[in-house]
Amino acid sequence: MTISNKLLPALLLCLLPIGAGAESPEEKALGIAQEADRRDSGFGSYSNDVKMILKNKQGRESVREIRSNTLEVADDGDKSLVIFDEPRDVAGTALLSFTHKEGPDDQWLYLPALKRVKRIASDNKSGPFMGSEFAYEDIASQEVEKYTYKYLRDETLDGLDVFVFERYPKDEKSGYTRQVIWLDKEHYKERKIEYYDRKKALLKTLTFADYQQFRDSFWRAQDMHMVNHQTGKSTRLLQTNYDFAANLDDRDFDKNSLKRAR
């Protein structure tokens, strides 16, 4: 017993490089993405407030404020309901989204002045969300199945050990050819993403800061900053008032709930 106990770690150490060597960069990156997904599963539902600060090239700012609700769906993408508060002319407008692991997402927009629910084409995923530097696909639930992957290297970023890997959107409607992800090894959370456009040129960089842990498991970045290198515009996305005890269910994410949004 004593011998085998001492031998086992040694044996494992011998095996490890071989095992790692047998794993392709694609498999390794997919494994990392799956582990990140696994660590963030089981949250159930949460609500939070979002403030977006849009800055144009001249430095002029405009502000968007949103109340956001998210529901985890077993074996499929998340559901979300967001209600706009600022700017005031769109106050009460609400967007209901069902993301799917396979195939296009479903989206309905509620227009409070007409009391009308409009189905909207999910082809718009590359389009800007509320005039910001975030595209719909940047803020939608990030499902593992929506990309293929390739591991690049290990690195340190701001003193953190990180994995660096690429992912390639499967959807041809995506605005990107590839994204480079910096993911910290301790918590498997994104620290930085670079987005490359359809012409394969660097378009945007997103950095994540001010991570906070909820219910002892789930990490959320409260400060995200997207910089567009081609236009000089940027958007800062601040997420506060996280409530992981919101206890939301399917009923909070149906068209009736959408019509009740204020």
Place this chain on the structure above:
Amino acid sequence: MKRLICALACLLHTLGAHAEWRGYVAAELLGFQEAPRDARQHDAYASLAFEPEYFREWNRRDDLFTFKPYFLVDAHDDNRTHVDIRELSWIHAARDWETNIGISKVYWGVTEAVHLVDIINQTDLVVNEDGEDKLGQPMAKLTLIRDYGVVDLFVLPGFRERTFPDIEGRPRFSIPVNDDVLYESGAEELHTDFAVRWSHSIGEFDIGVAHFAGTAREPRFVVLPADLTPPSTIAKVTPLYEIINQTSLDLQAIFGGWLLKLEAVVRSGQGKRVHAVAGGYEYTFVGVNESQIDIGLITEYLYDSRGDDIDLAAALAGQPFFLSPFQNDLVLGARVTLNDAASSELLASVIVDLDDGGQSYNLEASRRFGDSWKLSLEARGVMNIPANNVLSGFEDDNRLRLELARYF
């Protein structure tokens, strides 16, 4: 004390209580290219609108109280100057049902050019001739949420008359509409109406089937003997609100950038049975030329079994008649969305009468200024309208509407 306030705030937060005032004040200028046909009308109109809204939600958004009055003051049109309660209602949501009690607004339908299926609320026509503004409707509504779809049951006590421009108002039909109206039902505006609707989302499809039994929202018109000076001078026409039964279908499907739309109604109770269909598509090109601009192309076909011609002899003989302009028409439109920080949008469309070639033009554009100002522009007009068409009185009414709104 500080602690107590904090605890109270936390409690309210966990209960999901949220209350707020919001709304807008808007100044509008309406200008006409040509002199009016009727000397009592004007070349330009100024008006001011105010629509505040108070709402309070509690019980984790399961209960919602809304109060939304509406005020409009017009410099010339006395009928356009009015006050309405758009909403004064309490909504309660439970696991598989919802109730909505009070004055409220309900929208049904999918097409852009006409709103055939939408029948719960009366049109507040004096606000804007596009018919998208509605008067508040008293209702008790029960919604059942089931696996086979959503069933809405409506009891609608009380009826609202459609608003029409005054003699000084513009645009309007060349013959003014009587402020006194006729009802088929002896209960008049106190008649209780009923409606039921089933709707469901199945994959790419959204479908709704509805039935309405009660006072027609869209009146027929009659020439009363007292308003007729022989042989053919009509002082005014009188709206006639009959009891109707209307069954409707609305269907929408989405395939990539294609949005397919269909509305159909069958209505009885106003003379000959009425059939009307509107259907078509909107195709959206996303990010045109690698930009952030979306362009949507809209095509809709409109059919209505009611004629768009006026049978003057029958009208003079006291026969009720409809004023419905779209019997066999094609709608072509384009929607441009800039997706910029100012939310700039433009919608241009033309409706072509496939029988007589008459055309109606419509242009709507808007953008935000700063954080809380919004400027909207509308241009509308008709061209090549034959003399016997319902729209023939509007040929000199090509117009431009400019609205500046401040939201709070």
